[in-house]
Amino acid sequence: MKSTAETFLEKSQEKATDRLHRKTINFNIGRYNAVVPQGKSQFAQLSVARERAKNAKWRALESLDSQLETFEILISSRGAKVEWAEDAEQALEIVRKICEAKQCRSIVKSKSMVTEEIHLNAFLEKNGIESVETDLGEYIQQLDGEPPYHIVTPAMHKSKEDIAKLFSEKLGTDPSLTPEQLTLVARDVLREKYRQAEIGITGANFIIADIGGVAITENEGNGRLSCSMPKTHIVIVGIEKVIPSMTDLGLFWPLLSTFGTGQKITSYNTIVTGPRQPGESDGPDDMYVILLDNGRTRILADEKQRESLYCIRCGACLNACPVYKNIGGHTYASTYSGPIGSVITPNLKELDEWKHLSHASSLCGNCTEVCAVKINLHELLLENRHVAADKGLAPFSEKMAWRIWKMAMLRRKWMNMANGNMKSRMINLIGKSWSRQRGKLVFPKKSFNQQWKEKHSQ
Numbered sequence: 326m327k328s329t330a331e332t333f334l335e336k337s338q339e340k341a342t343d344r345l346h347r348k349t350i351n352f353n354i355g356r357y358n359a360v361v362p363q364g365k366s367q368f369a370q371l372s373v374a375r376e377r378a379k380n381a382k383w384r385a386l387e388s389l390d391s392q393l394e395t396f397e398i399l400i401s402s403r404g405a406k407v408e409w410a411e412d413a414e415q416a417l418e419i420v421r422k423i424c425e426a427k428q429c430r431s432i433v434k435s436k437s438m439v440t441e442e443i444h445l446n447a448f449l450e451k452n453g454i455e456s457v458e459t460d461l462g463e464y465i466q467q468l469d470g471e472p473p474y475h476i477v478t479p480a481m482h483k484s485k486e487d488i489a490k491l492f493s494e495k496l497g498t499d500p501s502l503t504p505e506q507l508t509l510v511a512r513d514v515l516r517e518k519y520r521q522a523e524i525g526i527t528g529a530n531f532i533i534a535d536i537g538g539v540a541i542t543e544n545e546g547n548g549r550l551s552c553s554m555p556k557t558h559i560v561i562v563g564i565e566k567v568i569p570s571m572t573d574l575g576l577f578w579p580l581l582s583t584f585g586t587g588q589k590i591t592s593y594n595t596i597v598t599g600p601r602q603p604g605e606s607d608g609p610d611d612m613y614v615i616l617l618d619n620g621r622t623r624i625l626a627d628e629k630q631r632e633s634l635y636c637i638r639c640g641a642c643l644n645a646c647p648v649y650k651n652i653g654g655h656t657y658a659s660t661y662s663g664p665i666g667s668v669i670t671p672n673l674k675e676l677d678e679w680k681h682l683s684h685a686s687s688l689c690g691n692c693t694e695v696c697a698v699k700i701n702l703h704e705l706l707l708e709n710r711h712v713a714a715d716k717g718l719a720p721f722s723e724k725m726a727w728r729i730w731k732m733a734m735l736r737r738k739w740m741n742m743a744n745g746n747m748k749s750r751m752i753n754l755i756g757k758s759w760s761r762q763r764g765k766l767v768f769p770k771k772s773f774n775q776q777w778k779e780k781h782s783q
């Protein structure tokens with residue numbers, strides 16, 4: 326069986342030469358790039374806003390235990406039940422038990438990367454429970470049997486023609502429907518699902534400690550319907566999503582929408598602080614909040630990597646990354662793709678199996694440049710490589726290559742033994758995978774050493 330790294334290289338090779346894929350991605354990212362400057366214009370001092378957000382996340386993470394306890398006390402006082410899950414298995418078991426108690430056969434779900442991380446839909450399906458994605462992009466992906474391609478834009482790799490064809494195959498619609506007509510088809514199907522569902526599951530963009538609330542931001546209203554129409558609402562959220570206070574939300578909401586989609590503010594912004602209270606007309610009878618660790622406390626314990634927990638999942642680093650733009654989201658084979666995925670996946674999972682993602686970077690630093698909360702992403706990628714090398718996890722061939730390279734570099738005489746032609750032949754023989762898609766590497770006829778000597782002997 327192929328290793329994760331081998332599969333990654335194979336898929337990267339395939340995607341990087343797929344012109345249609347590149348065209349669709351560049352078109353969609355181009356649209357994003359066109360609107361982001363408008364969103365950014367709302368900040369008088371954007372750099373200060375990003376710095377303040379980073380400081381707020383620093384404060385939240387440095388006192389994570391007490392922030393989460395405050396949240397739990399406050400939201401529990403209004404009747405919500407808070408559950409703590411150490412890993413995916415525990416979170417799934419909690420969901421299963423709630424479904425059993427509620428005799429649930431049908432669930433509506435809003436967009437949530439954490440539920441992708443724990444493979445919730447597959448688990449529910451195995452337990453005979455229908456779980457329907459209600460975010461349009463996620464719904465398209467679910468219809469196609471694919472995971473999300475991008476953390477903000479799940480179906481970014483699909484053109485409108487692809488979607489019309491998919492709807493026609495799966496829902497029997499006319500293949501010439503326009504995007505507006507396709508949206509109305511999805512709307513009709515999903516409205517019926519809301520009527521049937523016993524439980525609604527959402528993620529949370531932020532956990533607000535000082536009011537005991539969860540903040541959900543979205544553009545379609547499906548998140549708000551998922552947490553208010555069914556009788557039971559379950560929130561599944563990573564523990565790092567905490568922000569200290571309601572005041573911080575005034576900064577984080579516009580920051581997330583600007584860096585995520587270029588909007589000044591997202592269309593629907595909901596704060597949920599518990600189930601329906603006496604005298605209220607809307608909301609579920611019961612509410613559960615599952616706080617998921619699943620490797621996050623391991624990252625928290627690492628002083629250098631801790632910063633990666635500041636991420637607000639805006640997706641800006643994916644859109645800016647030259648590697649992501651060429652190989653696409655699915656190639657990573659992990660829930661979180663792009664630069665942030667390459668930083669956190671080896672730490673959330675096993676470093677040995679996922680360390681190759683940290684090498685999928687040109688280290689251009691563009692991800693750090695665009696990050697909404699100024700995470701030093703390229704440095705964290707280097708740190709992953711450093712830790713993997715320190716632990717001796719590099720493959721034997723790589724270790725040998727560096728050993729030979731070091732020996733040669735320290736011995737000028739060896740370097741001068743071969744002329745430019747011989748070096749070119751050798752490097753093109755070793756680096757076949759490089760020259761397969763590119764021009765051959767050509768060494769100058771005279772080495773730098775020879776040129777230096779000639780210049781200084783004149």
Ligand code: SF4
Nearest residue numbers: 636637639640642696
């Ligand atoms: S690392 Fe930064 S840019 Fe990337 S998704 Fe997270 S907040 Fe956005």
